[in-house]
Amino acid sequence: MKKDILSLLSVFSLAVLTLSFSPPISFAQSYTSRQRIGVGVHSHTPVDYLNWYDFQAYNLGWYFTWKGTSDLPNPGNIDGVEFMPTYYNGKCPQASLDLVKNNPTAYPFGTTFLIGNELGMTEIPDMAVYAQDYRNCYLALKNLNRNYKVVLGALTSSSRIYMLETIRSEYKKNYGTDLPTDGYRVNVYFETLASAVTKMRNFMKSVGDQDKDLIITESCHPDKTESENVAYLKEALNYTTTTKDTSIGKPSDNYMLIQRFAWFLMNSAVNGYSSCSLYDINLHAAAYPPLKTKKTQVGLAFSDWMAKNIPPTASSPTPTKKPTLIPTLRPTSTTIPTIRPTSTSTSRPTSTSIPTIRPTPTLKPTSLPSASPTVSVCSKKATGDANCDGLVNIFDFGIWKVDFIDYRSGTKKNIWDSDFDVDSKVSIYDFSIWKLGYGK
Numbered sequence: 001m002k003k004d005i006l007s008l009l010s011v012f013s014l015a016v017l018t019l020s021f022s023p024p025i026s027f028a029q030s031y032t033s034r035q036r037i038g039v040g041v042h043s044h045t046p047v048d049y050l051n052w053y054d055f056q057a058y059n060l061g062w063y064f065t066w067k068g069t070s071d072l073p074n075p076g077n078i079d080g081v082e083f084m085p086t087y088y089n090g091k092c093p094q095a096s097l098d099l100v101k102n103n104p105t106a107y108p109f110g111t112t113f114l115i116g117n118e119l120g121m122t123e124i125p126d127m128a129v130y131a132q133d134y135r136n137c138y139l140a141l142k143n144l145n146r147n148y149k150v151v152l153g154a155l156t157s158s159s160r161i162y163m164l165e166t167i168r169s170e171y172k173k174n175y176g177t178d179l180p181t182d183g184y185r186v187n188v189y190f191e192t193l194a195s196a197v198t199k200m201r202n203f204m205k206s207v208g209d210q211d212k213d214l215i216i217t218e219s220c221h222p223d224k225t226e227s228e229n230v231a232y233l234k235e236a237l238n239y240t241t242t243t244k245d246t247s248i249g250k251p252s253d254n255y256m257l258i259q260r261f262a263w264f265l266m267n268s269a270v271n272g273y274s275s276c277s278l279y280d281i282n283l284h285a286a287a288y289p290p291l292k293t294k295k296t297q298v299g300l301a302f303s304d305w306m307a308k309n310i311p312p313t314a315s316s317p318t319p320t321k322k323p324t325l326i327p328t329l330r331p332t333s334t335t336i337p338t339i340r341p342t343s344t345s346t347s348r349p350t351s352t353s354i355p356t357i358r359p360t361p362t363l364k365p366t367s368l369p370s371a372s373p374t375v376s377v378c379s380k381k382a383t384g385d386a387n388c389d390g391l392v393n394i395f396d397f398g399i400w401k402v403d404f405i406d407y408r409s410g411t412k413k414n415i416w417d418s419d420f421d422v423d424s425k426v427s428i429y430d431f432s433i434w435k436l437g438y439g440k
Contacts, residue, residue, distance in 0.1 A: 030253050033241040034310045038062035038262040057303045064262045092137035109147045116153035119163045131170035143432040154185035158199040176382040183213030201248040218264040220276035230301040383437030386418040392437040
């Protein structure tokens with residue numbers, strides 16, 4: 001038993017060393033014009049349907065589907081988006097995390113995860129709950145790979161920026177730190193693209209996130225005619241690939257305003273959006289497969305614009321990998337999922353009776369506070385500051401390690417110094433919080 005515990009502690013120490021010597025994370029990224037442009041694909045079985053579309057004719061950089069699946073094709077070497085709808089609010093689903101964890105080559109450095117669909121809609125009605133959901137997914141994904149990009153749910157209009165303010169406020173109130181994100185999303189329908197982007201970019205700058213991605217996951221004018229949408233499509237693609245603003249654009253992307261733009265949508269399977277569709281196809285019809293050649297005016301205009309303005313795929317850089325949508329479905333259990341730290345070992349503690357074994361004194365701070373401080377006098381407690389000295393460092397790891405062993409061996413305390421998520425437990429989840437805050 002003692003050998004097992006020492007082995008476990010060695011794994012944690014290795015994780016600390018790995019963290020200490022890892023290069024700094026930087027998501028400063030400049031996108032090519034092709035990588036910016038994508039499309040939404042309404043499909044009930046993407047593996048079957050997507051092969052019917054002539055993706056090569058569009059030379060797209062990415063695509064987006066509202067079907068939850070893990071085996072989406074990659075036609076024309078473009079980025080794909082896995083979508084899993086959030087019909088309920090809750091913690092980050094373990095099944096989705098397991099999918100990512102068990103397929104590391106499918107989710108490499110820089111993979112983008114979009115947490116939830118549309119804020120304020122049926123899937124995500126409560127911003128306070130979403131703040132918790134988002135945090136759970138953010139920590140879990142960063143624990144799997146600290147280089148993943150995690151992006152917030154989409155606004156249905158720039159007029160709903162107050163929802164982002166609510167989420168940030170709830171996050172700050174509950175966890176004592178600013179909400180972390182690698183990007184923001186907005187869907188543009190009944191407003192001009194320039195107006196929506198300007199409002200979003202001004203907000204992002206105001207909260208210190210100017211150098212983060214802005215993603216338009218859906219855009220068209222369903223209330224307009226097909227001819228009017230042809231004009232809007234060309235305007236939107238020109239705006240996306242050329243417009244920059246040194247005052248509010250993303251500095252590391254040459255101050256471009258939009259990093260990703262997806263047209264809504266590839267096919268007319270959704271009633272009321274036929275004037276937006278690239279193909280005149282109803283996937284609910286009994287007779288299929290549809291013909292690739294049956295493009296609408298919008299579809300013809302799209303492929304024509306891409307052919308004239310975007311270099312062929314062969315000369316375009318290969319995208320990193322498909323961005324992925326993670327749902328916020330609540331598991332039946334209310335227990336916070338156990339998240340393992342990144343390491344070269346897959347072992348995890350299994351014993352419920354662990355003897356009290358203290359780590360070497362060098363891992364502990366020279367002095368511990370005489371009483372457990374409250375969050376009000378420990379501003380960085382929620383990010384891993386166990387001894388409340390204003391730093392998140394190796395000493396806090398030492399405290400967590402002592403507390404973890406004591407907790408697992410049955411020791412009872414009203415307050416644990418390393419209970420960073422304030423759930424009255426000391427777990428691997430607290431370790432992941434410390435690891436994320438280390439050195440900050």
